[in-house]
Amino acid sequence: MTLYSQLADRLREHIKLGFFKSGDKLPSVRQLANEHGVSISTVQEAYRTLEMEQLVEARPKSGYFVPETSHVISMPKLSRPPQRPLDVSLWEDVLNMLLSREKEAFCQLQHAMPDMQSKTLKPLLKSLYELNKNRPHEGMVYGDVRGDYSLREQLTRLTAASGCILHPNDIVITSGCQEALSVCLKAVTKGGDIIAVESPGFYGAMQAIKAADLKALEIPTDPSNGMSIEALQLALDQWPIKAILVTPTVNNPLGYVMPEEKKKALYQLAQEYDIAIIEDDIYGDMVYEFPRPKSIKAYDEDGRVLLCSSFSKTLAPGFRVGWIAPGRYRNNVTHIKYVSSSMCPTLPQIAIANFIRQGGYDKHIRVMRKHYKEARDKMLNGIKTYFPSDTLVSYPEGGFVLWVELPERYDAVKLSEKAQEHGVHVAPGQLFSATGKYRNCLRLNYCDRTPEIRLEALKILGNILLNMNTLETKQQKKRA
Amino acid sequence: MTLYSQLADRLREHIKLGFFKSGDKLPSVRQLANEHGVSISTVQEAYRTLEMEQLVEARPKSGYFVPETSHVISMPKLSRPPQRPLDVSLWEDVLNMLLSREKEAFCQLQHAMPDMQSKTLKPLLKSLYELNKNRPHEGMVYGDVRGDYSLREQLTRLTAASGCILHPNDIVITSGCQEALSVCLKAVTKGGDIIAVESPGFYGAMQAIKAADLKALEIPTDPSNGMSIEALQLALDQWPIKAILVTPTVNNPLGYVMPEEKKKALYQLAQEYDIAIIEDDIYGDMVYEFPRPKSIKAYDEDGRVLLCSSFSKTLAPGFRVGWIAPGRYRNNVTHIKYVSSSMCPTLPQIAIANFIRQGGYDKHIRVMRKHYKEARDKMLNGIKTYFPSDTLVSYPEGGFVLWVELPERYDAVKLSEKAQEHGVHVAPGQLFSATGKYRNCLRLNYCDRTPEIRLEALKILGNILLNMNTLETKQQKKRA
Structure with missing residues (x-):
């Protein structure tokens, strides 16, 4: 166990035991560092962990405090998926959700489509039509099967912000991150191979595993900091895992940022077992913290990390511009990309390259980070207000989706069906597992429509949950 | 053997034996029908076959004649690939060719990129920009993972022209025909399966077979009418073939249109052995004959034909808009398409749908058909003029590429390398086989730049061939 997590554990215990009460000021960073003989940054990391769990709050220039308990919603615990490789199912359910997009719906909280109303996108659109x-x-x-050179040049600049040193020829442009993930999976596996994934994990990646005839081994995942390294190691000992597929920087659906040390540990494990890491960084630039954390690719000494990303979450998904930094798998990745869809449309690539070069991209993501962070807090408040009191919620450190774990008596699929009748769409949790786990969970975005409409949607969801509960209680009484 | 081919054989023999000489008028259609007790259409089909072989020529209102021999270039014979399933190789060579595209080159005869200078494309570009x-x-x-509905509606209209009766929901839009082929291959196979293909065949399809861990079984193919049904049946008896991948209407690289009877026979074989047909119709609307011939999909009673196509050859490849009519494999195809690249950009789809609806598409292909037909004749003349006299050439019935079989003493890879030094690019024949056959062959387009530049390019190629020959003769003399 790392120093910072030991310290976080102790502080957590003290808060929960009531040594520090609501509103109390906590010891300063310097004080704790001295007391425990650790570095300033270790204490900061410990406080950051507790902040994510909403057990402490940072007040500018005043230090750390225990928040008013009324504001706290607990996070879900470490997930416990079955520890064996499984075939992915649930395609029909994913398709139903994909096809459920309706312009006329009251509020569509099911998809992960960014807010695209910001004026900061205007120069990009103008460039594209010109x-x-x-x-x-x-x-x-x-065009070039590897993608437009001007965009690949700009991508070396963007990825430098996450600690990567790349040449334009180290990058292959793809039709969004979905193609990137599919291509990478195929580049490092053969049919029947096992892939270690987060649990819950992105349904598009799960379905790509299915389509490539692979098996998913879901690794227990902590909603505050990601895949359990211990559980991963156990799995690596037991199974011939071919690659680890992770979304460590702003996870989908959980929203965490895996701490730097854990990223390093994961990379070291991959080295030790000589396997590949497919790193989905699609939300990486949407982390609220600035500068953004390093990607695992930043630690890649021997080219085993295939970094996948796209502009679908930062700019707009409709452009279908993603990319891979495939490391040592470049030849294979280029082959599979060519076979998969030949080349990508050129003009969106040029437009985006211009947008980055002229500073439009940095400006846009700066605005959106702030925007989403505010939206997150409103959304958490809404859930606190309208959802059952024993609901657990993730605490996203970036992006625009969060993960809700309802008490086990609720069925999120039923909730989803009922909610659709009221024009409210949600993504049922089971889509984020290989085989139908997380039936009491859901993923909600906080970017569709306005904050007011989203609050109204949460109220509708809350009412349905209340009725479901009452109904069940009645049925139970009847049976009794 | 069919009636028409029996008749064609007899006429061919008579011409070759000199019963009919250069410039002679041949018996009328009615006369032959009476003599042989066959239908008018059988005689027409026989004459059509001989016309493709350039053994007869039709003169409007006068009937059929033996052409001046000086105009005739013979077609290559039935191919004889190894009759066993093989792993596809040659990716490095395909990539080299793909990356060899240079704006500044004198003439790029290597790719199959349509001529996009026609004014008839203007309304489409205007619509896209607006x-x-x-x-x-x-x-x-x-957007919708299946593609924009308005385009799928228009595609039911377009495909009706080739005899298909489809509903918009029977169609899935893809990122070009390359994605369509890859998706279909994956939808009907598992790793290790065997696919029957034409030989020579499109390198993109060959490489998709490689990427999907399949094996290619190249079937002997007649440059005038396609895959040998007899050889296919033998192969089906001997090997557990999972699907047949064919480009029957304007084949790439050979340019033939498979006769209707042969298409039916191929479909019946697929029924008999209960396997799928992946039909690449990408050049189907570019056949010079009007109305265009039926696709195999038109005979599909039980949904076993997956029709693949795109606008890359009719309009422009850069739009990346293709489609699949997947028949009974719809669910699997939709899944794999989603996984492969999520959805396709929407605006090009809407622009193309508008273009079709407003009649722009029909007008454009009418113009282009005429344009390419004229270009073909000039190209054939150029080859006749500048290439060795024992060169064989295919006789394309549509599209804008042809297949050259040089005498065996020539190495097309060497020719290609030498030609590049002079700014002339060609596609070496070996790319069109699984494992490096056709080293004395090449595919040339007749759409890059102008007819004059293409003629100049042929002259350059001819000169290189002359030198290669002289050089070899010298070396042989030296050795002797």
């Missing part, structure tokens, strides 16, 4: 007007020929011809 | 300007939001959001 390219279509003035340089249509470039949009018509076959 | 959509980008006025409806950017639709270009930014996630």
Whole structure:
């Protein structure tokens, strides 16, 4: 156990035992560092952990405090998926959710589509239509199978912010992150192989595992800091795992950022067992903290990390511009990308490259980070207000989705069906597992429509939950 | 053997034996029908076969004639690939060719990129630019995983012209025909399965077979009418073939249209052995004949044909808009398409749908068909003029590529390398086989730049061939 987590454990215990009460000021960072003989940064990391769990709150220039308990919602505990490789199922359910997108719905909390109303996107859109007007020929011809060079150049700049040192030829442009993940899975596996994944984990990745005839081994995952390294090691000892697929920086659906030490530990395990890491960094630039944390790829000494990302969460999914930094798998990845869809449309790539070069991208994500952080807090408040009191919720450190664990008596699939009747869409938790776990969970975005409409949607969900509960209690009484 | 091919054989023999000489008028269709007790259409089909072989020529209102021999270039014979399933190799060579695209090259005869200079494309480009300007939001959001409904509606119209009766929900939009082929291969196979393909065959399909861990069984293919049904049946008897992948209507690289009877026979074989047909119809609308021939999908009674196509050859490849009519494999195809790249960009789909609805598509392909047919004749003349006299050439009935079989003493890879030094690019024949056959062959397009530049390029190629020959003769003399 790391120093910071030992310290966090002790502080957590003290708060829970009541040594520090609601509203109390906690010891200063310096004081704790001296008391425990650890570094300032260790104490900061410990406080950061507790902050994510909403057990402490930082007040600018005043230090750390125990928040008013009325504001606290606990986080879900470490997940406990079955520890054996499984075939992924649930495609029908994923498809139903994908096809349920309706412009007319009251509130669509089911998808992970960014808010695209910001004025900061305007220069990008203008650039795109001007390219279509003035340089249509470039949009018509076959482009480079690896993607437009100007965009790959800009991507070396963007990925440098997460600690990667790449050359444009170390990058392959893809049709979104979905193609990136699928291509990488195929580049490092053969049919029947086992992939270690987070649990819960992104349904698109789960379905890609299914389509590539692979098996998913879901690793217990802590909603505050990611995949359990201990559990991963046990799994690696027991099974011939071919690759680890992780979303360590702003996880989907949980929203955590895996601490730096844990990222390093995960990389070291991959080295030790000589396997590949497919790192999904699609939300990486949407972390609320600035500068953004390093990716696992930043520690990659021997090219075993395949970094996947896209502009679908930072700019707009409709452009279908993603990328892979495939490390030592470059030749294989280029082959599979070519076979998968030949090349990607060129004009969106040029438009995005221009947008990054001219500073539009940095400006946009700065605005959106702030925007989503505020939206998160409102959403958490809404859940606190309208959902059953024993509901658990993740505490996203970036992006625009969160994970709700309802008390076990609730069925999120039923909730989802009932909610649709009221024009409210949610993503049932089971889609985020290989085989139908998390039936009492759901993922909600906090970017569709306005905060007011989202609050109203939460109220509708809360009412349905209340009725479901009453109904069940009645049925139980009847049976008794 | 069919009636028409028996008749064609007899006529061919008579011409070759000199019963009919250069410039002679041949018996009329009616006369032959009476003599042989066959239908008018059987005679027409026989003459059509001989026309493709350039053994007869039709003169409007005068009947059929033996052409001046000086105009005739013979077609390559039935191919004879190894009759066992093979792993596909040659990816490095395909990649080298893909990356060899240079704007500055003198003439790029290596790719199959349509001529996009026609004014008839203007309305499409205008529509696309206006959509980008006025409806950017639709270009930014996630669209329907199956593709835009308006385009799928228009595709039911287009495919009706090839005899298909489809509902919009029978169609899945893909990122070009390359994704369509890859998705279909995965939808009907598991790793290790065997796919029957034409030989020579499209390298993108060959590489998709490789990427899906399948084996290719190349079936002997007649450059005038396609895959040998007899050889296919023998292969089906001997090997557990999972699917047949064919490009029957304007084949790439050979350019033939498989006769209707043969298409039916191929479909019946697939029924008999209960396997799938993946039909690549990407050049189908570019056949010079009007109305266009039926696709195999038109005969599909039980949904075993997966029709793949795109607008890459008819409009422009850069839009990356293709489609699948997956028949009974719809659910699997939708799954794999979602996993492969989520959805396709929406605005190009809407623009193309509008273009079709407003008649722009039909007008454009009418113009292009005529354009390419003229270009073909000039190209064939150029080859006749500049290439060794014992060169064999396919006689494309549509599209804009042809297949050259050089005498065996020539190495097309060497030719390709030497030609590149002069700014002329060609596609070496070996890319069109699983394992490096056809080293004395090449595919040339007749759409890059102008007819004059193409003729100049052929002259350059001819000169290189002349030198290669002289050099070899010298070396042989030296050795002797």
